[in-house]
Amino acid sequence: MCTxxxxxxxxxxxxxxxxxxxxxxxxxxxxDHARHAPLGDVITLDFVNGELGAGARAGVELTLxxxxxxxxxxxxxxxxxxxxxxxVRGKGGVPRLVRAA
Amino acid sequence: xxxxxxxxxxNVTIKGDKGTPITAYxxxxxxxxxxPGVVLIHHLPGWSELYIETTRRFAHHGYLxxxxxxxxxxxxxxxxxxxxxxxKVRAEGGIAxxxxxxxxxxxxxxxxxxxxxxxxxxxxxxxxxGRHAFIYACQKHDVDAVVEQWGGGVVMAASELNDKKPxxxxxxxxxxxxxxxxxxxNDDRAPSPEQVNQHEAELKKQGKxxxxxxxxxxxxxxxxxxxxxxxxxxxMDAWGKIWAFFGKHxxx
Numbered sequence: 185m186c187t188x189x190x191x192x193x194x195x196x197x198x199x200x201x202x203x204x205x206x207x208x209x210x211x212x213x214x215x216d217h218a219r220h221a222p223l224g225d226v227i228t229l230d231f232v233n234g235e236l237g238a239g240a241r242a243g244v245e246l247t248l249x250x251x252x253x254x255x256x257x258x259x260x261x262x263x264x265x266x267x268x269x270x271x272v273r274g275k276g277g278v279p280r281l282v283r284a285a
Numbered sequence: 286x287x288x289x290x291x292x293x294x295x296n297v298t299i300k301g302d303k304g305t306p307i308t309a310y311x312x313x314x315x316x317x318x319x320x321p322g323v324v325l326i327h328h329l330p331g332w333s334e335l336y337i338e339t340t341r342r343f344a345h346h347g348y349l350x351x352x353x354x355x356x357x358x359x360x361x362x363x364x365x366x367x368x369x370x371x372x373k374v375r376a377e378g379g380i381a382x383x384x385x386x387x388x389x390x391x392x393x394x395x396x397x398x399x400x401x402x403x404x405x406x407x408x409x410x411x412x413x414x415g416r417h418a419f420i421y422a423c424q425k426h427d428v429d430a431v432v433e434q435w436g437g438g439v440v441m442a443a444s445e446l447n448d449k450k451p452x453x454x455x456x457x458x459x460x461x462x463x464x465x466x467x468x469x470x471n472d473d474r475a476p477s478p479e480q481v482n483q484h485e486a487e488l489k490k491q492g493k494x495x496x497x498x499x500x501x502x503x504x505x506x507x508x509x510x511x512x513x514x515x516x517x518x519x520x521m522d523a524w525g526k527i528w529a530f531f532g533k534h535x536x537x
Contacts, residue, residue: 187475188438188445192376212376217506219330219368222513224504228472238360239368 185270187225189215194217198240199231206240209233291315292344297397299353308363309353309392310337312344320515321535323426324392325352325421326410326417328506329379331371331375332356335509337389346528348430348535349402353392354383355417382448385417385471386424405535409527412437412506416454422465423457430534432466432527435505437475440483458487465495465531466524470516498526 195208212230219228226245233240246254294312309330314320320494327336332354343350350395357363358464359371359377374380389408407430410418415436422431443455457519465488469481476484481499488495500507500519507516508523 190375190378195439209377212372214375216375216490217514218331218512219371228372230376232373232376234373240335240372241372243372244369254448 187214187216195231201240201242206233209235215248221223221245223247286523289363290345290508291348294311294341294343294344294491297395298349299391301353301357302384302392305358306392307354307357307388312341312350313401314344314347314349318349318477319403319537320347320349321531321537322396322399322402322406323348323531323535324389324396324406324408325349325350326389326408326414326421327355327404327492328410328412328453329371329375329509330412331367331374333371335369335511348407349396351392351396355380355388356382363493376537378447379413382417382451386421387443389417389421393425403537405537407435407531407535408430410436411508415439419461419465420454422463423454423460426462428463430464430466430531432468432530434468434471434508434523435473435476436467437505439476440480455487457483458493461488461491461493463474463494464530464534465493466526467495467497467506467522468526469497469499470507470519471499471501471507472504475505483511496526496530498523499535 191213193211195211197208198205199208207259210232212232214223214228217224217228217229227248229244231242291497292312292314296308297311297383298310307512315493325336325340327333336352340350341350344496354363357372359374393406396402406428408418408428409432415433416438419439422428439454446453468477471478472515485497485531502514503519504514506512506514508520510513
């Protein structure tokens with residue numbers, strides 16, 4: 185399948201390729217045939233920095249099923265992180281849980 | 286000549302679209318020739334080892350073959366890792382159809398300038414390269430036969446058109462200038478069997494010379510021996526169709 189299913193979002197952080205960490209500028213999410221994984225169509229995640237060249241890339245190919253599990257894990261972790269942020273900063277947390285950071 | 290022909294391979298630089306130099310891999314059969322020429326258009330995964338190997342396969346069968354790196358501009362040169370370069374191109378929504386036509390025209394001209402080419406040139410591509418091969422054969426009239434392997438995006442909705450892909454290839458069918466061989470897997474979703482039907486209906490409507498072969502039990506990319514998509518029986522049958530097609534139309 186030659187899909188045009190692709191999403192590109194801003195990324196702040198770093199990724200590791202080999203022994204080198206590099207700063208990120210974008211995350212590219214796609215659904216297309218796998219290039220390396222011994223699978224058919226896959227969700228691909230490319231963490232990249234275009235300014236550093238095409239080699240500044242940490243790529244992942246996941247089955248659709250495990251990509252959904254990753255999404256769920258991200259949702260859980262982000263929800264918990266949002267709660268932590270709210271608690272520490274007192275922004276939107278349950279009042280009885282808010283304390284001075 | 287021994288049963289297995291020798292060959293020499295090298296990278297050459299050609300003047301691509303707008304005169305930009307790009308690298309192309311050439312496989313030249315041993316012997317004086319003249320040889321029919323084949324220009325390969327690589328797929329979305331890029332100027333990959335599979336395409337370099339396939340270029341040599343054509344030389345092994347007696348064709349002078351060339352495969353240009355259509356992603357060289359995007360990858361910072363010919364030494365860029367094709368896998369990373371292809372990921373970058375994917376993120377950018379592919380390359381412009383017009384740039385592909387300019388680069389492929391350079392490869393065709395290179396071929397026609399070779400003293401050991403017999404003056405006949407075939408074009409072949411798979412995946413995005415299949416779409417590109419069809420576009421080229423509709424826009425330019427300097428190839429003698431074209432093979433389109435599961436070209437995704439020949440049929441396009443208006444919403445899919447953009448600056449890089451301003452016109453759906455199916456709407457270029459009237460310009461097709463040479464015989465077309467189409468190879469498709471019936472389990473493919475891009476192109477789907479319905480899109481292949483539309484493609485064929487337009488070829489019929491325009492009175493074009495073509496033959497389509499559709500394989501059951503095969504999906505997208507069933508020639509790719511290194512992928513789980515590979516289907517040996519269907520692939521080898523289709524290779525037979527390619528040799529017969531090019532044998533007929535590129536002989537002199």
